Amino acid sequence: MSESDKVILVTGGTGLVGRAIETVVKENKNETEKWIFVGSKDADLCDKVSTEKLFEKHKPTHVIHLAAMVGGLFYNMKHNLDFLRRNIHMNDNVLQTAHENGVVKVISCLSTCIFPDKTTYPIDETMIHNGPPHSSNYGYSYAKRLIDIQNRGYYEQYGRLYTSIIPCNVFGPNDNFQPGASHVIPGLMRRLYDIIKEGNTEDKEFTVLGSGKPLRQFIYSIDLAKLIIWVLREYESVEPIILSVDESQEVTISEVAEAIAQAFNFKGKLVYDLSAAEGQYKKTASNAKLRKYLPDFQFTPFKQAIKETTDWYIKNYDQARN
Numbered sequence: 195m196s197e198s199d200k201v202i203l204v205t206g207g208t209g210l211v212g213r214a215i216e217t218v219v220k221e222n223k224n225e226t227e228k229w230i231f232v233g234s235k236d237a238d239l240c241d242k243v244s245t246e247k248l249f250e251k252h253k254p255t256h257v258i259h260l261a262a263m264v265g266g267l268f269y270n271m272k273h274n275l276d277f278l279r280r281n282i283h284m285n286d287n288v289l290q291t292a293h294e295n296g297v298v299k300v301i302s303c304l305s306t307c308i309f310p311d312k313t314t315y316p317i318d319e320t321m322i323h324n325g326p327p328h329s330s331n332y333g334y335s336y337a338k339r340l341i342d343i344q345n346r347g348y349y350e351q352y353g354r355l356y357t358s359i360i361p362c363n364v365f366g367p368n369d370n371f372q373p374g375a376s377h378v379i380p381g382l383m384r385r386l387y388d389i390i391k392e393g394n395t396e397d398k399e400f401t402v403l404g405s406g407k408p409l410r411q412f413i414y415s416i417d418l419a420k421l422i423i424w425v426l427r428e429y430e431s432v433e434p435i436i437l438s439v440d441e442s443q444e445v446t447i448s449e450v451a452e453a454i455a456q457a458f459n460f461k462g463k464l465v466y467d468l469s470a471a472e473g474q475y476k477k478t479a480s481n482a483k484l485r486k487y488l489p490d491f492q493f494t495p496f497k498q499a500i501k502e503t504t505d506w507y508i509k510n511y512d513q514a515r516n
């Protein structure tokens with residue numbers, strides 16, 4: 195490597211999105227890039243000194259900041275203060291340490307679920323701060339929104355190109371399948387696989403929490419990884435960019451449950467628990483900005499991505515985050 199080459203530090207490198215980037219990078223080697231993937235064992239990013247040691251060790255020129263306290267609806271509702279404080283600490287430590295060490299580019303991760311609760315659809319990049327988020331995940335949302343404010347500050351005061359991406363819901367291999375803490379897709383997969391493992395599913399019922407009617411956009415982690423690598427190499431703006439599937443690819447939760455049941459070859463019946471909370475009815479995001487740059491990008495078909503994820507889960511059940 196020559197001095198002009200990139201050293202890219204990926205925080206949250208052991209998580210769902212980080213592992214997907216690692217997979218894509220391994221398949222498309224670029225000799226001018228050195229990639230370093232770190233998790234919480236390498237540094238506690240809630241701690242400034244620990245963060246500084248990490249940067250001293252690896253001397254990154256670029257940072258993809260994925261580390262975060264992340265969880266599904268039910269976990270968020272019970273831990274809003276922890277989500278707020280831990281994420282604020284991590285984000286501030288990473289951004290400030292990057293700045294102090296002369297890192298030229300930082301890409302941090304927001305989420306489409308941090309947008310205002312009361313809004314018009316589709317949501318776009320200009321609407322992040324237009325009103326309070328949904329009360330179920332206000333801690334995570336406000337901490338994430340502050341990244342955008344901070345990026346603008348680093349640009350105004352120091353000319354830094356620290357930017358952010360806004361993925362829709364992500365799923366794929368290496369997701370968190372722990373009951374209580376997981377997002378909807380790994381949560382459904384985990385619960386259904388528990389039934390499948392008992393054998394003979396024909397007379398079994400599988401309960402989906404909620405009506406199954408809410409709409410969501412889901413991006414396969416491998417597709418998201420490809421887009422993040424594109425942002426690293428090509429996207430030169432502080433303004434956030436939504437990384438989502440098209441609006442036409444939005445699916446209902448019942449379509450998700452059916453796709454998972456099909457992928458597992460579940461022969462029983464799906465039932466819906468109407469008494470359970472189900473969050474926002476929809477939060478459709480526009481990927482028009484992304485499509486201006488990458489009109490021909492092909493997203494993996496949803497059912498295929500679900501099948502690849504269930505296959506991975508069955509094969510890696512013993513090592514998965516259960």
Ligand code: NDP
Binds near residue numbers: 360370377
């Ligand atoms: P995961 O929960 O899979 O991974 C979280 C990562 O953060 C892990 O690598 C974990 O390390 C690391 N981490 C957590 N706490 C600390 C800490 N104190 N110090 C250092 N590292 C820490 O997350 P995802 O891959 O799902 O999410 C990546 C990013 O994408 C996040 O910023 C998230 O907010 C965002 N996002 C995710 C969406 C989704 O649907 N999953 C949707 C939209 C945005 P370790 O595992 O080693 O403990």
